[in-house]
Amino acid sequence: xxxxNSFKKGIKAGLPICVxxxxxxxxxxxxxxxxxxxxxxxxxxxxxxxxxxxxxAAVPIMVGGGTVVELILAQLVINSRYxxxxxxxxxxxxxxxxxxxxxxxxxxxxxxIFAVASSNKEYVGRKYMYGxxxxxxxxxxxxxxxxxxxxxxxxxxxxxxxxxxxxxxxVAIVVPVIKEEKWTALCVALSVVLSxxxxxxxxxxxxxxxxxxxICSVLASALFALVKPITIEEIKKEVTDNG
Amino acid sequence: MDNTKFFIYLIAMAGVxxxxxxxxxxxxxxxxxxxxxxxxxxxxxxxxxxxxxxPACFYATNSYISAVVGFLVAVVAALFKRSLVQVAxxxxxxVFVTEVFLNYV
Numbered sequence: 052x053x054x055x056n057s058f059k060k061g062i063k064a065g066l067p068i069c070v071x072x073x074x075x076x077x078x079x080x081x082x083x084x085x086x087x088x089x090x091x092x093x094x095x096x097x098x099x100x101x102x103x104x105x106x107x108a109a110v111p112i113m114v115g116g117g118t119v120v121e122l123i124l125a126q127l128v129i130n131s132r133y134x135x136x137x138x139x140x141x142x143x144x145x146x147x148x149x150x151x152x153x154x155x156x157x158x159x160x161x162x163x164i165f166a167v168a169s170s171n172k173e174y175v176g177r178k179y180m181y182g183x184x185x186x187x188x189x190x191x192x193x194x195x196x197x198x199x200x201x202x203x204x205x206x207x208x209x210x211x212x213x214x215x216x217x218x219x220x221x222v223a224i225v226v227p228v229i230k231e232e233k234w235t236a237l238c239v240a241l242s243v244v245l246s247x248x249x250x251x252x253x254x255x256x257x258x259x260x261x262x263x264x265x266i267c268s269v270l271a272s273a274l275f276a277l278v279k280p281i282t283i284e285e286i287k288k289e290v291t292d293n294g
Numbered sequence: 295m296d297n298t299k300f301f302i303y304l305i306a307m308a309g310v311x312x313x314x315x316x317x318x319x320x321x322x323x324x325x326x327x328x329x330x331x332x333x334x335x336x337x338x339x340x341x342x343x344x345x346x347x348x349p350a351c352f353y354a355t356n357s358y359i360s361a362v363v364g365f366l367v368a369v370v371a372a373l374f375k376r377s378l379v380q381v382a383x384x385x386x387x388x389v390f391v392t393e394v395f396l397n398y399v
Contacts, residue, residue: 067379088295092304099308109307114295119306126310132342133311137318139338142326153323157316162346167378169339208397211356212364212390218351219368219385221343226372228340235340242341243348250349260350268341276333 054145054174061182067220068163068183069190074213075103076191077205080198082107086114090199097195101161101188104260105129129261135268136165145174152177159184163217170224234279242271355389357396364389 076097083093088110100106105126112122137160141153148156156177164183168175175183229236245267249255258266326332355361367388371381 067377067382070379071382088300092295092297092300095304096307099304100311102311105307105311109303113300113303119302122303123306123310126307127314130311130314133315134318135338136342137315138322139335141319141322142332142335150320150323153320154316157319158312160315160319162343166339166343207356208390208393211360211393212386214354215351215361215364215368215385215389216382218347218354218365219382220378221347222365222368222385223372223376223378223381225340225343225347226369227375230373235337238337239340239344242345246345247349264342264345267345268338271341272334272337275337276330280329280333281336 052172052174054147054176055171056145056147056176056178058178058182061179061184062186063182064167064179065164065183065186068167068187071163071213071216071220072187072190073194073197074205074210075217076194077198078210079103079106080195080200081202082198083110083195084199084202086110088114090196093199094192094196098188098192101159101191102126102130102133128259131261132162132264132268133160133165135265136160136162140165140168143168143171143175144180145176147176147178148180149177152180156180156184159188161187163187163220166221166224234275234281238271238275238279241274242267245270356393359396360389360392363392 079097080090080093083096084090088096096106096109100109108125108129109122111117112125137157140156140160144153144156159180164187167183168180225239229239246263249258249263249267326335351365352358352361355364364385368381368385371384376384
């Protein structure tokens with residue numbers, strides 16, 4: 052497999068994420084200021100964390116005078132899924148990625164950046180990853196700033212519509228693959244059924260979303276890895292067959 | 295909010311979030327050979343994204359009808375192999391149009 056390592060390509064691939072991030076971080080900016088944080092504080096949180104759910108959970112703990120332990124536990128629960136993504140991404144990084152790059156790339160391994168990096172057929176190189184991280188970070192931070200400063204300038208109906216942008220991207224990554232590959236489709240179907248059970252079933256729905264994401268994806272992926280193991284050779288072959 | 299207190303929170307929060315991402319990425323630095331783990335990691339991106347999308351996306355807009363319409367439009371656009379931006383834009387427009395229709399028609 053080849054490696055894509057163009058900064059420009061990374062920037063371009065990060066553009067839809069940047070667009071999708073803007074309204075989400077805009078909402079976070081509004082939320083932070085409404086809760087009593089300053090504009091600068093809201094922006095600093097976004098710049099250093101890059102995690103929507105984690106940040107939203109943190110603000111009430113901060114302003115409510117919660118303990119640092121409470122804050123750390125909340126972040127662990129909500130963000131533990133990133134560990135899984137980092138293990139997966141570790142196998143996707145090309146030869147140009149050195150140890151120092153890994154320390155830097157880890158900072159930008161968000162759901163969406165991970166999703167786009169994984170959707171490449173090739174290995175991803177350092178320059179590509181830096182580009183892919185830079186555009187979304189810009190969108191995330193500037194969205195927070197705009198939301199914190201300008202508050203409700205966007206009409207509600209526009210914010211509502213933009214709320215689906217990120218999910219649209221996820222659909223665009225998953226659907227073409229499951230259309231071609233029966234086993235991946237079955238695996239995804241199982242994970243979605245589990246996800247719905249954990250979302251609606253009594254008791255199970257009390258489990259924090261951060262854990263649910265891990266439980267459902269690990270169960271489905273592990274089961275299918277046993278039932279239908281896939282080798283690198285097979286993946287390569289499919290790539291050649293499909294295009 | 296008081297800055298000293300804020301920075302203690304900020305460092306704790308950013309530190310945990312970074313470690314969760316960094317430790318596996320730095321420690322797993324060799325190609326994995328185990329067939330089970332490889333297959334597992336092959337499936338992971340698709341299951342993680344799907345689990346995060348369904349059913350959460352149906353509650354991401356003002357009305358779940360508009361969200362369902364937006365989701366279906368995204369699926370159709372993705373079946374026709376449109377780019378990420380196009381799929382995202384189509385689904386947002388679908389939500390917007392549906393909500394205009396629901397609110398004003």
